[in-house]
Amino acid sequence: MARVSPSKLWPCASWKKIDMGGKSVVPWDAIYAALEKWRVSLGENPQAEVSGDGGGQLREPSVTTVAEHYRRNPWAVLASTILSLRTKDEVTLETSKRLLEKAPGPQELSALSEETIARLIYPAGFYRTKAASLKKIAAILLEQYGGEVPASMDALLALPGVGRKTANLVLIEAFDLPGICVDVHVRRISNRAGWLRSKTPEETEMILREILPRKYWKGINALLVLYGQNLCRPVSPYCSRCVIQAWCEKNGVTKTR
Numbered sequence: 001m002a003r004v005s006p007s008k009l010w011p012c013a014s015w016k017k018i019d020m021g022g023k024s025v026v027p028w029d030a031i032y033a034a035l036e037k038w039r040v041s042l043g044e045n046p047q048a049e050v051s052g053d054g055g056g057q058l059r060e061p062s063v064t065t066v067a068e069h070y071r072r073n074p075w076a077v078l079a080s081t082i083l084s085l086r087t088k089d090e091v092t093l094e095t096s097k098r099l100l101e102k103a104p105g106p107q108e109l110s111a112l113s114e115e116t117i118a119r120l121i122y123p124a125g126f127y128r129t130k131a132a133s134l135k136k137i138a139a140i141l142l143e144q145y146g147g148e149v150p151a152s153m154d155a156l157l158a159l160p161g162v163g164r165k166t167a168n169l170v171l172i173e174a175f176d177l178p179g180i181c182v183d184v185h186v187r188r189i190s191n192r193a194g195w196l197r198s199k200t201p202e203e204t205e206m207i208l209r210e211i212l213p214r215k216y217w218k219g220i221n222a223l224l225v226l227y228g229q230n231l232c233r234p235v236s237p238y239c240s241r242c243v244i245q246a247w248c249e250k251n252g253v254t255k256t257r
């Protein structure tokens with residue numbers, strides 16, 4: 001009897017295809033297209049709240065807004081990305097503007113005291129620690145990189161207070177380089193949906209680098225953050241309004257709206 005190609009098993013009980021090596025394959029084109037269509041349906045205003053229950057978030061992540069406002073200036077992107085960690089989008093926007101007005105580059109920032117930087121970026125989360133990191137980063141950039149932000153993952157990771165999420169976001173937003181920025185939303189939705197299984201953002205990033213087509217690397221974060229903030233919420237997601245539920249296993253979801 002002729003062997004049936006595993007790829008022909010689509011559609012089957014599961015929405016995942018099986019490739020020739022026996023691995024499941026996520027239909028990324030369909031998922032990405034559905035998310036993009038949803039985002040477009042929100043309209044033009046990138047700053048509006050979309051969930052309709054008052055608990056949703058901005059349509060565009062704050063770092064993207066800052067990156068566009070400062071014409072993808074790498075220092076502005078790096079500083080606002082650091083401020084955005086454990087900070088609400090509105091606060092990131094407000095504190096980034098305040099900081100960048102006084103310190104449009106590492107030179108100007110290094111002239112400020114740590115106390116002044118902390119005051120400028122308050123109430124961003126961990127503002128004192130971030131003020132100290134920014135001061136050290138500015139000194140390193142001036143000493144080692146001629147005042148420029150390096151466009152390299154390793155060099156960025158060597159800066160104080162810079163982890164993979166920050167480094168990826170800087171590479172993507174400031175330098176238009178491929179990267180996958182993983183935060184709580186990307187990890188939660190990917191695991192919930194059953195696209196992958198991971199315990200940490202780092203593990204999620206490494207798996208996505210293997211399974212996600214490169215053309216979607218840059219955009220997946222903004223889409224899933226927006227989706228996670230507004231529809232695929234941590235508690236009681238809006239599954240009834242979900243545009244990707246056809247490709248979601250709802251792992252661990254006990255209550256939905």
Ligand code: SF4
Pocket residue numbers: 189192193231232233237238239242243244245248249250253256
């Ligand atoms: S179906 Fe529900 S759990 Fe799955 S992605 Fe959509 S909102 Fe999230």
